[in-house]
Amino acid sequence: MAKQAVMEIRGMNKHFGPTVALKDVDLDFYPGEIRGLVGENGSGKSTVTSIMAGMQKATSGEMKYNGEPWKPLSMAWAQEKGVCMILQEANTVAGCTVAENIFAGRLSEFGKFGVINMKKLNAAAQELLDSFGLGRIKASDQIANYTFEDRKLVEIVRCVTEDTVILVVDETTTALSLDGRQILYKLMHSLADRGRTVVFISHDMDEILEQCTTLTVLRDGNIIGTLDEEELAQAKDEEKREKLVEKIRFMMVGRDIGNAYYREDYDTSHLEEVALEFKDVSVGPIKHFSLQLHKGEILGFGGLSDCGMRLIGRAGFGLERLEGGQVVRGGKVIDSPLKAIRSGIGYVSKNRDTEALILSAPIGYNIALPSYDELSRFSFIDPVKENRMVTNEAGKYAVKCKTVRQNVSTLSGGNKQKVSFAKWTAKDSDVLIMDCPTRGVDIGVKQSMYALIAQMKRDGKAIILISEELSELIGMADKIMIMKDGEVTGEFMRSPDLQETDIIGSMI
Amino acid sequence: MENTKQVKSMPEWLKKALGFARDHVYDIFSVAGLVLCVIIFSITSNGRLWSSYNVGIVIEQVTMYVIISLGAVFVYAMGYMDVSLGSQMGVYVLLMIMIVNATGSLLLAFLVILAMALACGAFNGAVAVWLRLPSIVTSLFLMFIFGGIQYLLIESTGSNTISTSLDMDFFTETWVMAGAMVLVGAIVFYLFNFTKLGKYTKGIGANELTTSQCGVNTTKWKVIAYMVFGVCVAVGSVFLLARTGSGGRGTGSGYAMDIMLCLILGGMPLSGGTRSKVRCAVIGSVTYVLLSNGLLLSGVEMNLVNLVKAIVFLVVVVLSCRDNSGYYPR
Numbered sequence A: 001m002a003k004q005a006v007m008e009i010r011g012m013n014k015h016f017g018p019t020v021a022l023k024d025v026d027l028d029f030y031p032g033e034i035r036g037l038v039g040e041n042g043s044g045k046s047t048v049t050s051i052m053a054g055m056q057k058a059t060s061g062e063m064k065y066n067g068e069p070w071k072p073l074s075m076a077w078a079q080e081k082g083v084c085m086i087l088q089e090a091n092t093v094a095g096c097t098v099a100e101n102i103f104a105g106r107l108s109e110f111g112k113f114g115v116i117n118m119k120k121l122n123a124a125a126q127e128l129l130d131s132f133g134l135g136r137i138k139a140s141d142q143i144a145n146y147t148f149e150d151r152k153l154v155e156i157v158r159c160v161t162e163d164t165v166i167l168v169v170d171e172t173t174t175a176l177s178l179d180g181r182q183i184l185y186k187l188m189h190s191l192a193d194r195g196r197t198v199v200f201i202s203h204d205m206d207e208i209l210e211q212c213t214t215l216t217v218l219r220d221g222n223i224i225g226t227l228d229e230e231e232l233a234q235a236k237d238e239e240k241r242e243k244l245v246e247k248i249r250f251m252m253v254g255r256d257i258g259n260a261y262y263r264e265d266y267d268t269s270h271l272e273e274v275a276l277e278f279k280d281v282s283v284g285p286i287k288h289f290s291l292q293l294h295k296g297e298i299l300g301f302g303g304l305s306d307c308g309m310r311l312i313g314r315a316g317f318g319l320e321r322l323e324g325g326q327v328v329r330g331g332k333v334i335d336s337p338l339k340a341i342r343s344g345i346g347y348v349s350k351n352r353d354t355e356a357l358i359l360s361a362p363i364g365y366n367i368a369l370p371s372y373d374e375l376s377r378f379s380f381i382d383p384v385k386e387n388r389m390v391t392n393e394a395g396k397y398a399v400k401c402k403t404v405r406q407n408v409s410t411l412s413g414g415n416k417q418k419v420s421f422a423k424w425t426a427k428d429s430d431v432l433i434m435d436c437p438t439r440g441v442d443i444g445v446k447q448s449m450y451a452l453i454a455q456m457k458r459d460g461k462a463i464i465l466i467s468e469e470l471s472e473l474i475g476m477a478d479k480i481m482i483m484k485d486g487e488v489t490g491e492f493m494r495s496p497d498l499q500e501t502d503i504i505g506s507m508i
Numbered sequence B: 001m002e003n004t005k006q007v008k009s010m011p012e013w014l015k016k017a018l019g020f021a022r023d024h025v026y027d028i029f030s031v032a033g034l035v036l037c038v039i040i041f042s043i044t045s046n047g048r049l050w051s052s053y054n055v056g057i058v059i060e061q062v063t064m065y066v067i068i069s070l071g072a073v074f075v076y077a078m079g080y081m082d083v084s085l086g087s088q089m090g091v092y093v094l095l096m097i098m099i100v101n102a103t104g105s106l107l108l109a110f111l112v113i114l115a116m117a118l119a120c121g122a123f124n125g126a127v128a129v130w131l132r133l134p135s136i137v138t139s140l141f142l143m144f145i146f147g148g149i150q151y152l153l154i155e156s157t158g159s160n161t162i163s164t165s166l167d168m169d170f171f172t173e174t175w176v177m178a179g180a181m182v183l184v185g186a187i188v189f190y191l192f193n194f195t196k197l198g199k200y201t202k203g204i205g206a207n208e209l210t211t212s213q214c215g216v217n218t219t220k221w222k223v224i225a226y227m228v229f230g231v232c233v234a235v236g237s238v239f240l241l242a243r244t245g246s247g248g249r250g251t252g253s254g255y256a257m258d259i260m261l262c263l264i265l266g267g268m269p270l271s272g273g274t275r276s277k278v279r280c281a282v283i284g285s286v287t288y289v290l291l292s293n294g295l296l297l298s299g300v301e302m303n304l305v306n307l308v309k310a311i312v313f314l315v316v317v318v319l320s321c322r323d324n325s326g327y328y329p330r
């Protein structure tokens, strides 16, 4: 007997004005599976799952949940009925405590006559956090005290309850660090073991093959195909794995993009000239940190959450108030983003929606914003020149859009990331600090981004690459610095023999 | 399913038209408002709207509103506003009258108030940043200060109104007014669309954090934006004086809100950002003047006129603040 689907989607279409995001999508989800959902940026993964989770409405089509027609009214409503989704971007309420965030919308359970029993609330929240293995997060703290990664974990705690039937995880792993990911994986598997359904969206093939039991591929709003458990199990077999990956990649992109991915050379030489120097810098957990970044060098930083690598990037761009020491470039002290940019430093922030991009502004405007100094002559900014530059940059990364006058808020997650990257390549900065630059970007474009970073090295630019992905660091960096609690605990030079397992030791 | 078929069977031109309408929804609304005002008041005023006398009055009023709201575009693009505008203008008019009466030089008078307007601009821009206050607070502060100065100035004369003997008819010549509007309009259009000032003020309104992380000295550009506004306020004050020829306790009161209404009627978003357009100032000012003028001509009482304005304000804000983008964090 065939298994009964928990969720059936039939003939779903979604239009955004002239953009067609979904075309006649039919999809079934079954109990007990971890269903991977893959596809290029803008292929409709977030759209189809968010319609299921009640975030937006389909233009047409039907859904059935446990055999009953499913017409979710809102996210909160769907969550109550057991369908919940963890989003790509941060979605916590600033200015509240962790506990208030976890029980947002259910605060009345903890109060009498409109007065909330904070003690009870905090205790309940802490208990939940502990049960997820997140004891280090304190329920009574302000959410703002926690990093981007931890806030994401708090969201997971908020979402997932005993009654969760379908959990959608939309590229959440890119926002988490290694330890956070383990917690999420464990959670996913325990849900699946209890006969619940997990829908897992990711661009990381290894992660997909390791975690998922079944897999569906989307392209341009169409379902291209679904691989069942049997097929996916081939991934366990070294030989068949290669073939499988190739097949999936082909389904995603529609053509063979080959295996070459990261830098191929092992040339770790660089110019003598120092491009950026940290002199005895102390900030937050980092104490007396010194470093020289040379022209033509790619320095990689890795570590778990709170290890301080993110702070290094921020300090290098003048975003942090240092407790001691200086960041210097060419004899000038860098203590504000303004000075940083004046001396040719660029910074791709990980915090895409609030720091890196102006969502309510057009794509073109976002890309051109750091470059208006160069674009203006005698105060005049030539719109033709501006448009040429912007279209060129957007084309380089194949940003999926109708025009560059479209607002960034209408782009899919990966396409937004491309815009945030394009801003700085358009500016042609000499020093680039990149915090997870390929976050949520699909494999095809990742390939071209890596090629570009390698080219930058050859052009003599200096690069700091901060990343959660060890494979990215191993694949791209000349030297990898692993940090823990604000200290560098391991340094690894680029080499063909370097393995992830060599590095992990110094992270924990 | 039916829905899709509809979408698919739509003719190409209709799709294009709908797309255009969606992209220009605010322009369409603001122009429609203007056209509506013209039609309704042409009828309800029995044609008096178009009498040459009334057209003259409309142009005089429009000139002042257009010039000041053109300057205000920069401030509103940043998502800020300046509530001190009215009392500033009151003081400027009184000061100009006093200086002109004492020295006979309008130029001197203008330079003095220009300097004051620039200083106010710098104050609103810089002090707000230094003290980490929202600029509405500094402009409230200025409003009280200037209210006080206006009171003291008029007290010192011992009468309720003062007027100037200087002949300012030059400024009420139609071609001069039209010329001033075109000139200020052209300069503002250039600054707003083709220089960093415009680009950065929009960025500050849309997301100040991102803008500053793109290497923009936000304090500097805030000050410049407010100062450009100051210049327009000073010029506008000259036209106000030319029109009234006198000043008193109430001169200027209500202008801050009027300008806000002008811009909103023209489709300016109150939150600022990249949707801000120079044309909002022009279309909105004309609509606003027609609205107040037409209501009076149609025999509506002064108190009721204000009520109508209040209702229009509410309706427009509610309509324009609807977020129809429907995006979620991805």
Ligand SMILES: Nc1ncnc2c1ncn2[C@@H]1O[C@H](COP(=O)(O)OP(=O)(O)OP(=O)(O)O)[C@@H](O)[C@H]1O
Residues within 6 Å of the ligand: A016, A019, A020, A021, A039, A040, A041, A042, A043, A044, A045, A046, A047, A048, A400, A401, A409, A410, A411, A412, A413, A414, A415, A440, B325, B326, B327, B330
């Ligand atoms: N509000 C909107 N307005 C216009 N177009 C939109 C809107 N929301 C989504 N789209 C478009 O719908 C398409 C599908 O987007 P979706 O977010 O589902 O992609 P995705 O598969 O999740 O991609 P990613 O891997 O980058 O997250 C994209 O082309 C996107 O530009």
Ligand SMILES: [Mg+2]
Residues within 6 Å of the ligand: A045, A046, A047, A088, A170, A171, A412, A413, A414, B330
């Ligand atoms: Mg997505």
